[in-house]
Amino acid sequence: MPRRKKRTEIFALGNEAVAEGALLAGCTFYGGYPITPSTEVMEIMANRLPKTEGGVFIQLEDEIASMGAVIGASLAGRKAMTATSGPGFSLMQENLGYAIMAETPMVLVNVMRGGPSTGLPTCPAQGDVQQARWGTHGDHPIIVLSASNVQECLDMTITAFNMAEKYRTPVILLLDEVTSHTREKIELPNPGEFEVFSRTVPSMPPEWYKPYEETVRGVPPMPPVGSGYRFHVTGLTHDRNGFPTQRPEEVVELMDRIHRKIDQFFYDIQLVEEIQTEDAEICVIAYGCVARSAELAVHQARQNGVKAGLLKLKTLFPYPRRHTEKVLAHAKTLIVPEMNMGQMSREVKRVTMGNAAVRTINRVDGQIVTPSEILKVIMQG
Amino acid sequence: MSKITGNEIIHQYLRHNKKFPHVLCAGCGHGIVLGTLIRSIHSLGIPKDDVVVVAGIGCSGRLAVYVDFNTVHTTHGRALTFATGIKMANPKLNVIALMGDGDALSIGGNHLIHAARRNIGVTALVLNNNIYGMTGGQSSPATPEGSVTMTNPYGQLDRSFDTVELAKGAGANYVARGTVFHVNRLEKIMTEAIGRPGFSLVEAITPCHTQFGRKNKYKSSVDMYKWLKSTAMSVDRYNELPEEKRGDRLPIGVFVDRDRPGFEEVYYAMQADFLKPTVKGGK
Ligand SMILES: Cc1ncc(C[n+]2csc(CCOP(=O)(O)OP(=O)(O)O)c2C)c(N)n1
Numbered sequence: 121m122p123r124r125k126k127r128t129e130i131f132a133l134g135n136e137a138v139a140e141g142a143l144l145a146g147c148t149f150y151g152g153y154p155i156t157p158s159t160e161v162m163e164i165m166a167n168r169l170p171k172t173e174g175g176v177f178i179q180l181e182d183e184i185a186s187m188g189a190v191i192g193a194s195l196a197g198r199k200a201m202t203a204t205s206g207p208g209f210s211l212m213q214e215n216l217g218y219a220i221m222a223e224t225p226m227v228l229v230n231v232m233r234g235g236p237s238t239g240l241p242t243c244p245a246q247g248d249v250q251q252a253r254w255g256t257h258g259d260h261p262i263i264v265l266s267a268s269n270v271q272e273c274l275d276m277t278i279t280a281f282n283m284a285e286k287y288r289t290p291v292i293l294l295l296d297e298v299t300s301h302t303r304e305k306i307e308l309p310n311p312g313e314f315e316v317f318s319r320t321v322p323s324m325p326p327e328w329y330k331p332y333e334e335t336v337r338g339v340p341p342m343p344p345v346g347s348g349y350r351f352h353v354t355g356l357t358h359d360r361n362g363f364p365t366q367r368p369e370e371v372v373e374l375m376d377r378i379h380r381k382i383d384q385f386f387y388d389i390q391l392v393e394e395i396q397t398e399d400a401e402i403c404v405i406a407y408g409c410v411a412r413s414a415e416l417a418v419h420q421a422r423q424n425g426v427k428a429g430l431l432k433l434k435t436l437f438p439y440p441r442r443h444t445e446k447v448l449a450h451a452k453t454l455i456v457p458e459m460n461m462g463q464m465s466r467e468v469k470r471v472t473m474g475n476a477a478v479r480t481i482n483r484v485d486g487q488i489v490t491p492s493e494i495l496k497v498i499m500q501g
Numbered sequence: 502m503s504k505i506t507g508n509e510i511i512h513q514y515l516r517h518n519k520k521f522p523h524v525l526c527a528g529c530g531h532g533i534v535l536g537t538l539i540r541s542i543h544s545l546g547i548p549k550d551d552v553v554v555v556a557g558i559g560c561s562g563r564l565a566v567y568v569d570f571n572t573v574h575t576t577h578g579r580a581l582t583f584a585t586g587i588k589m590a591n592p593k594l595n596v597i598a599l600m601g602d603g604d605a606l607s608i609g610g611n612h613l614i615h616a617a618r619r620n621i622g623v624t625a626l627v628l629n630n631n632i633y634g635m636t637g638g639q640s641s642p643a644t645p646e647g648s649v650t651m652t653n654p655y656g657q658l659d660r661s662f663d664t665v666e667l668a669k670g671a672g673a674n675y676v677a678r679g680t681v682f683h684v685n686r687l688e689k690i691m692t693e694a695i696g697r698p699g700f701s702l703v704e705a706i707t708p709c710h711t712q713f714g715r716k717n718k719y720k721s722s723v724d725m726y727k728w729l730k731s732t733a734m735s736v737d738r739y740n741e742l743p744e745e746k747r748g749d750r751l752p753i754g755v756f757v758d759r760d761r762p763g764f765e766e767v768y769y770a771m772q773a774d775f776l777k778p779t780v781k782g783g784k
């Protein structure tokens with residue numbers, strides 16, 4: 121058996137791991153505007169990209185411009201990303217909708233901080249969960265990923281790029297300040313050890329190409345602007361040729377397709393980690409730094425003879441419904457601790473449909489939810 | 502061999518598979534600007550595949566759909582940001598940002614300033630009709646003081662914005678203004694603008710008879726073209742006029758013409774330095 125090449129180990133911040141992950145995934149374009157607690161991602165990209173073949177780093181005048189530039193770069197064939205935090209994320213929402221409508225791959229990292237408004241700039245929070253789901257206007261599918269430790273920051277960034285390219289859609293990586301600013305030892309995967317997916321480009325001659333044609337996966341191939349396939353890209357509802365339309369049957373066809381191309385691939389998209397869930401009578405559902413507190417609480421509960429488990433969400437949206445349903449086979453109580461007023465517990469309740477009690481633990485004071493807080497609620501049953 | 506007419510040139514660049522008729526009102530100047538753009542690109546001999554027209558939102562923004570280039574119809578005010586990303590990603594492309602006055606000066610004002618300051622190699626075409634056309638005739642930053650609009654029924658109180666002065670101040674490489682009445686001159690400056698490195702801006706004054714003219718003493722689109730004819734004068738002559746005689750005459754022509762390299766050129770030159778193979782050992 122060939123010996124696996126030893127992986128390089130580094131000691132990194134969550135935000136550094138995001139930048140490393142992006143580079144490993146093939147990101148060659150970063151456009152952004154600084155904001156705490158996401159700034160290190162930008163600073164590392166500012167350092168690395170100019171020294172990478174063809175790599176472009178550009179600091180824009182604001183977050184609206186950042187999103188515009190990233191979308192433009194992606195249209196021109198680049199794997200592109202930006203990183204921001206709450207106030208910047210709000211500014212990006214209109215163009216995020218554009219990227220969804222024009223089916224433009226890109227990765228948007230939002231390191232959450234306390235809000236609303238400028239709120240608690242340097243304090244951790246998880247207040248942008250529903251903004252990530254519904255922040256832009258209109259009905260749309262979205263992929264939102266998360267990470268709860270530094271290694272996952274790297275892995276999930278690679279996953280985010282892969283999904284963006286595979287499904288021709290923006291992917292949001294939603295992190296929190298604790299995860300982004302934790303420094304841990306991580307392993308850099310060697311090339312070839314992980315999947316790197318790049319968008320499918322058309323193989324037919326340009327005259328045959330229809331930019332928004334139906335395909336088996338629902339994802340049309342996407343040529344870079346300037347490669348000989350001339351077509352129209354718009355945020356308006358468009359027909360298969362990319363031209364604006366208001367004909368009901370064409371509108372419905374487009375909307376159905378952009379939803380379907382994400383919804384039907386739940387096995388690929390909806391990622392979770394199941395920790396002692398097989399026989400759990402009480403199951404904690406958590407994400408981000410809170411999932412770490414929850415994991416410790418679950419171990420402690422087990423030591424006390426309570427059958428507790430943790431469903432750690434790595435994908436927040438589309439909400440991992442099937443994994444939750446599996447847990448519901450034996451869990452009577454679900455506990456959802458979050459650093460917000462209950463943004464994810466809504467999803468859990470929606471999916472549970474009254475089949476289990478859903479208990480929430482919420483903190484909005486800029487402090488993390490501790491293991492003992494979660495353990496206390498587990499022990500109450 | 503018969504001579505190719507202007508129309509024949511234009512037909513080569515229109516999307517015949519797009520459902521015409523177009524959305525513009527009869528008499529709108531926007532179509533004339535698009536015609537000059539097509540002829541400029543044609544005369545420069547740039548292949549269609551190398552042209553990207555990035556448009557904002559408004560009547561002006563809709564123009565992109567009709568031309569057979571790579572076209573991107575973006576969000577209101579943001580055309581230059583998308584254009585910046587495209588140009589940085591692939592500097593070989595000729596990127597043209599097509600914007601209304603509301604688009605470029607109001608919601609997109611900050612992007613215009615910074616695109617000019619950064620000197621990104623994009624040609625910005627500002628179609629100034631002094632009004633918000635598509636939304637039905639509200640004031641724009643370019644609405645002249647005193648004019649009546651849907652949102653200024655008692656007359657525009659604040660002063661009108663000068664696109665050329667803004668672009669000059671912000672550091673654009675090439676700045677010019679023309680009108681759709683002076684078509685040949687407009688075509689000439691547009692051709693120059695596209696050919697220049699760095700950020701160039703052409704302001705095209707184009708009448709919106711439907712939303713602006715009717716409310717402001719111009720009974721028909723013809724009246725508006727007559728107004729363009731009588732107010733516009735070449736910038737050289739304008740500069741010679743004594744201050745008190747200038748009134749509301751509109752200087753047209755070239756205001757700035759430099760050839761500083763575009764941001765993308767400077768950036769990639771820096772990168773080439775980094776990536777230079779280091780000579781090991783020598784002989
Ligand atoms: C964020 C946002 N705000 C407002 C609008 C509505 N809107 C559409 S077109 C337009 C103004 C267009 O005026 P201008 O840019 O001058 O172009 P014109 O139609 O006159 O060519 C506005 C305000 C929008 N589409 N998006």
Ligand code: SF4
Pocket residue numbers: 524525526528529530531560561630634635708709710711712
């Ligand atoms: S509303 Fe004005 S700018 Fe719009 S198409 Fe009509 S004349 Fe042209």
